[in-house]
Amino acid sequence: MNQSQAIALYQPLLHQIALKMVGSLADAEDIVQDTFLKWLSTNTEKIENTRAYLIKAVTNNCINHLEALKRKKDECLQNLNPSELIDWYKEKEFFRFDMENEISAALNVIQKKLEPLEKGIFVLRELFDFDYEELQHIFDKKKDNCRQLFSRAKGKLSEETGKVKTDVANHSIIDNFKKACNFGSPADFIKEVKREINLKLNHSLS
Template structure:
């Protein structure tokens, strides 16, 4: 397969992933185009799996894009006067208060009952409609394994939850989950779930 064929074949998939992560068609198109340009300038002979390479690259580019937007937003907020900042915060919090309470309660159950990998697959599949092929490449697991983990997660969450003791989950996970729900961006959630998985693996080996 030559480069032109690869672009024609993988562009729709990359566009779909980017759109899910950044929530903007224009930004998704720019990110995919930038991903292809960098790939075309790379040493493709060392790339064993072009599809996996491009999906990982576009995912990382989406995360970097959202990080840049977040820094820009923080800079804008820093330039607001104290009274303007308070008004802005009140306006945002007024509309999100009930939603964030519901999300926090739901995440407490998810965090308590599911393993990190189960949680990642369940949330991305159920909330953001990632398909199993995308989940396979994000978490480096076979599609059938992803299906089994999703089914297992749904089974755990359908059990009686009244006996589950609600505790405070990781602030980073909680904040990023709420941001993902509010703004349609799962990028930070993916990053934190992968960090949880690696931490759990390191603890099991030590």
């Protein structure tokens, strides 16, 4: 196996390991690239097990990356006096609270105005740029039907909202939506939407 073949074979595995360890898509990609660059600069003929070598290397690089981030964070915090530290914490907490309120409010409107299938198609199309062919496979609907549902959802959301109660009880879909935004992978959000669709279908049949 030559070097190009090894990179093509092991890149997905190394990327998965790095992403799980550092939690950042961009950082994971950089770490994997750096791992391969260092591997290519070594005498690969002396490496008996390339797969094991690369896994160990990317794991060590992830640990070094996380330790560097921790040192940087500690240095920043050490430079703050107690008063500034309290203000910094309050600011971070306020931002997190404010962000969650905004997400919850937006999803509340979507929950109130859209049917589960409309919601799933709208969010995946509008926010994650899924094309209609992908939506067709996810929800087992024809592309034209998905296009119509997306248009209908946009129409409903463009109507005057008025006073919509902010009483969303489905915290899981909010958590999954935020997770999808953070990691760029809406798998859990899709599962939750499908669960809602099935619940609504079973309810209508009973």
